[in-house]
Amino acid sequence: MATLKDISAELGLSVATVSRALNGFPEVSARTRARVQDVADRIGYKPNRIAQRLVTGRSGMVGFIAKLNADMTADQTFLEILTGLTAALAERDVDLVLSVDQHDDPVTVYERMLERGILDGFILNAPVPNDPRVAFLQSRGIPFVMHGQSEQVVDYPFYGIDNRAVSRDAVSLLATLGHRRIALLNGDIRFSFAIDREQGFREAIAEEGLNTPEAFIGHETPSESYGYTEALAMLSGRRGTKPTAIICGSTLIAAGVMRAAKDLGLSVPSDLSLIAHDDALPQFRAVNFDPPLTVTRSPLRDACSPLANHLIDHISGGDAETLQSQIRAELIVRESTGPVPKGGTDPWP
Amino acid sequence: MATLKDISAELGLSVATVSRALNGFPEVSARTRARVQDVADRIGYKPNRIAQRLVTGRSGMVGFIAKLNADMTADQTFLEILTGLTAALAERDVDLVLSVDQHDDPVTVYERMLERGILDGFILNAPVPNDPRVAFLQSRGIPFVMHGQSEQVVDYPFYGIDNRAVSRDAVSLLATLGHRRIALLNGDIRFSFAIDREQGFREAIAEEGLNTPEAFIGHETPSESYGYTEALAMLSGRRGTKPTAIICGSTLIAAGVMRAAKDLGLSVPSDLSLIAHDDALPQFRAVNFDPPLTVTRSPLRDACSPLANHLIDHISGGDAETLQSQIRAELIVRESTGPVPKGGTDPWP
DNA sequence: CGAAAAACTCAAAACGTTTTAAATACCGAT
DNA sequence: ATCGGTATTTAAAACGTTTTGAGTTTTTCG
The missing domain is CATH 3.40.50.2300 (Response regulator)
Structure with missing residues (x-):
C-alpha cells in the first residue's frame, strides 16, 4: 500500500505538503499540487482510513x-x-x-x-x-x-413526513367526493407516526363536521390479514352502518381490505373508496392494485x-x-377513490 | 475516553506494561496485572480499536x-x-x-x-x-x-450442513414407509445447497431402485405460493400418476403443499406424506402445522x-x-409422514 | 556472599495521517 | 543591497496502541 511518505520521498517534498496538496488546502502552489496529484494517481495512492481516523478522532x-x-x-x-x-x-x-x-x-x-x-x-x-x-x-x-x-x-436532527397532513389530505379528498362515513385502519399506535396519523384524522374529521365511531378506528401492526379481518368486520355491517371509505395506514393493509371487499361483493371505488399511505416499497406497488390505489405517497x-x-x-x-x-407526502389520486355511493351519504350519528 | 496513558499515569507504570498486563502477556507479574486490571475496570477502559488497528493491521x-x-x-x-x-x-x-x-x-x-x-x-x-x-x-x-x-x-473455513444427507434421510424414511412415488420441491437451484439436495435426492431414489420423472422434481425460490401451485399441479394428476409423498425444501413450501392438499380433499398423511427441511425460523414453526411436520431440522x-x-x-x-x-441435520419424525396409501404402491415407470 | 539467571519493567519506535508552529523562499518597494 | 510582507514549505507533535530492545530488579544456586 502506497503512503504519503512514498509520494513525499519520490518528489523530495515533506509529507505535510503532500497531505495538504491532496486535501485541497489553499496554501500549496498549483505546480506542486499537480506534481503531487500525478504521482499519487500513478502509484495508486489511497489514504489509510484508519490512520486518518486515529488523528481526526472520528471513525467514519x-x-x-x-x-x-x-x-x-x-x-x-x-x-x-x-x-x-x-x-x-x-x-x-x-x-x-x-x-x-x-x-x-x-x-x-x-x-x-x-x-x-x-x-x-x-x-x-x-x-x-x-x-x-x-x-x-x-x-x-x-x-x-x-x-x-x-x-x-x-x-x-430528523427527517420525516408530516403524518397529520397525511391523514388530513386523505380525509379532505374523501370529503370532497361526498363521503361522510370514513374509517381508519392505522398502523401500530405505539409509534409516533401512527399517533400523528390518528390525531390528524380526528382533527380533519371534526373540521369537516363529521364523526367516526371508535369501532371504525383501528390500529395494529400492518399486515394483509389485519386489513382483511378488520375490513370484513366493518363492511359486513356487524359493527353498525358500514363506512363508504377506508383510509389505510399502508398498502399492505389496503391489500387486505381489497380482498375483503371482493369477498363481500363490493366493488372499489363504486361501493367503497380506498386510500392508503404508500411507502413505495418495491414488493407492493400501489399502481399494480386493481384498481390502482389512490395514495399519499412518500418513498421510504x-x-x-x-x-x-x-x-x-x-x-x-x-x-x-x-x-x-x-x-x-404527495397525494396521488388514482382509481380506488370515487364519489360517495348513492344512499351512503348519511353521516354516522 | 480512558486510555492506556491514564492507567499508566495513575499507577506510575509505563504504558507498555499496562498494555501487556491487559493483553495477558506472561512476563508481567500477577500483582501488577491485578492492579492494572482493577484500575482499568474502575475507569471503564476500552481499547481504542482504531489505534489498535493502525498498529496491528486488524480492525475487529x-x-x-x-x-x-x-x-x-x-x-x-x-x-x-x-x-x-x-x-x-x-x-x-x-x-x-x-x-x-x-x-x-x-x-x-x-x-x-x-x-x-x-x-x-x-x-x-x-x-x-x-x-x-x-x-x-x-x-x-x-x-x-x-x-x-x-x-x-x-x-x-466453512460451516454447513450435509445437504445430500438431508435428501437421503428424507427419501430413506419415505421408502421405509413403502412409498414408491416421491416428488421433490426444492429451493432455488442456482445455489449449492439446492444442487446438493437434488443430487442427494437422485442418488437415494436410484439406490432404492426407484425413479422420479422430471415433472416431479421442481425448484424455485421458496414461497408458499410456489408450494401451492406446484403441489396442485402434481396432485391433480395433470402431470401423470400423482406422487404419494413430497419432499419440500422448506417449511414455507410445505405450507403451500398443505393448502393444496386440503383444497384437493387429500388428507396428510393418509393420502399424502410430507417432509420438509426446517431451518427453525421462529415465524414458521413446523410443530404448529396441522398435522405437525416431519422434518430434517437444522436451526439456522x-x-x-x-x-x-x-x-x-x-x-x-x-x-x-x-x-x-x-x-x-436431525431427522424428526412427526405426523405428516405415514405408510404409503393403499393403491399407491406402484412406482413410476 | 556473589554471580548468573530469571523475572519484570521501561523508553522509544512504529503504524499513516493531520495539524500546529516555525522556517524558508519569493516578491516588490525602499 | 535591504526590508517587510506574503507565499510556500518544512519539521515535529499528536492520535492510542503494540512491540522491540534494553534496562532494572529479584531470585536462584554454587
Whole structure:
C-alpha cells in the first residue's frame, strides 16, 4: 500500500505538503499540487482510513439497530431503509455498523455498542413518544438523527413526513367526493407516526363536521390479514352502518381490505373508496392494485439520503436546528377513490 | 475516553506494561496485572480499536453483504442470520459492518468495501458453484468464512450442513414407509445447497431402485405460493400418476403443499406424506402445522456462533483446514409422514 | 556472599495521517 | 543591497496502541 511518505520521498517534498496538496488546502502552489496529484494517481495512492481516523478522532462509522418484533420478524420497511442507508452513507464514505435488538429495554443495545467506542453516531427510526433512546443518547452527547419525529419541536436532527397532513389530505379528498362515513385502519399506535396519523384524522374529521365511531378506528401492526379481518368486520355491517371509505395506514393493509371487499361483493371505488399511505416499497406497488390505489405517497427510499447527510453534517459540527426536515407526502389520486355511493351519504350519528 | 496513558499515569507504570498486563502477556507479574486490571475496570477502559488497528493491521470488524432478490426482498433467512451473527460476534468483541448488494456483479460490493480498508474479513452465505466471491477474496488474500459449501473439498473455513444427507434421510424414511412415488420441491437451484439436495435426492431414489420423472422434481425460490401451485399441479394428476409423498425444501413450501392438499380433499398423511427441511425460523414453526411436520431440522441460529468463531480464529492465523465443519441435520419424525396409501404402491415407470 | 539467571519493567519506535508552529523562499518597494 | 510582507514549505507533535530492545530488579544456586 502506497503512503504519503512514498509520494513525499519520490518528489523530495515533506509529507505535510503532500497531505495538504491532496486535501485541497489553499496554501500549496498549483505546480506542486499537480506534481503531487500525478504521482499519487500513478502509484495508486489511497489514504489509510484508519490512520486518518486515529488523528481526526472520528471513525467514519455510524450505528443502526434493528428492532425486531416479538415473533422475530422485522418490520417490512427495514430492508428498504437498510439498502438506501448503506448506499447513501457509502456516498459520503461512511460505514454502517449493524446490531439487532432482541432486548426488552430499548437502550441496552445502544449502550453496548457505544462501549466499544467506534461509532460517530446513530440512526434511529420508528420513534415513540418520549423515546427513551433520545434521552439516553442526549445524556451521553452522542450525535444521532431520527427518522420521523416524536414531538412537535425537538432539538436534534430528523427527517420525516408530516403524518397529520397525511391523514388530513386523505380525509379532505374523501370529503370532497361526498363521503361522510370514513374509517381508519392505522398502523401500530405505539409509534409516533401512527399517533400523528390518528390525531390528524380526528382533527380533519371534526373540521369537516363529521364523526367516526371508535369501532371504525383501528390500529395494529400492518399486515394483509389485519386489513382483511378488520375490513370484513366493518363492511359486513356487524359493527353498525358500514363506512363508504377506508383510509389505510399502508398498502399492505389496503391489500387486505381489497380482498375483503371482493369477498363481500363490493366493488372499489363504486361501493367503497380506498386510500392508503404508500411507502413505495418495491414488493407492493400501489399502481399494480386493481384498481390502482389512490395514495399519499412518500418513498421510504427518499428518506435515506437526507438521513445520512443530516447525521454526517451533525457529527461534523452542524447545528441540530438546521438539520431538521419535515416534508409533505404527495397525494396521488388514482382509481380506488370515487364519489360517495348513492344512499351512503348519511353521516354516522 | 480512558486510555492506556491514564492507567499508566495513575499507577506510575509505563504504558507498555499496562498494555501487556491487559493483553495477558506472561512476563508481567500477577500483582501488577491485578492492579492494572482493577484500575482499568474502575475507569471503564476500552481499547481504542482504531489505534489498535493502525498498529496491528486488524480492525475487529467483519463485513456481511446482504444480497437482495430482484424484487428487493431478502431471503427469509436473512434476518435470522443477522440476529445470530451480531450476537455471536459481539461475544468476541467483533462488530459487523453491513452492506446491501443491489448489483448484478456479485464481487463489486466486496471490492468497494475492501477499498475502504477497514475490514478484517467477511462472512459469506448462499454459495453457488464456483462462487466468484471466493475466487475474488482468495486472490486478495482476505479471510472469510462460508455458510454452506459450494464444492466437496475446499481450502477455506466453512460451516454447513450435509445437504445430500438431508435428501437421503428424507427419501430413506419415505421408502421405509413403502412409498414408491416421491416428488421433490426444492429451493432455488442456482445455489449449492439446492444442487446438493437434488443430487442427494437422485442418488437415494436410484439406490432404492426407484425413479422420479422430471415433472416431479421442481425448484424455485421458496414461497408458499410456489408450494401451492406446484403441489396442485402434481396432485391433480395433470402431470401423470400423482406422487404419494413430497419432499419440500422448506417449511414455507410445505405450507403451500398443505393448502393444496386440503383444497384437493387429500388428507396428510393418509393420502399424502410430507417432509420438509426446517431451518427453525421462529415465524414458521413446523410443530404448529396441522398435522405437525416431519422434518430434517437444522436451526439456522445454530450456525451463527460457529461461523463467527471460525472466521475470527482464521483471522487470528488459524488454519483453514481445521476450521471446517459439516454437520448433519436431525431427522424428526412427526405426523405428516405415514405408510404409503393403499393403491399407491406402484412406482413410476 | 556473589554471580548468573530469571523475572519484570521501561523508553522509544512504529503504524499513516493531520495539524500546529516555525522556517524558508519569493516578491516588490525602499 | 535591504526590508517587510506574503507565499510556500518544512519539521515535529499528536492520535492510542503494540512491540522491540534494553534496562532494572529479584531470585536462584554454587
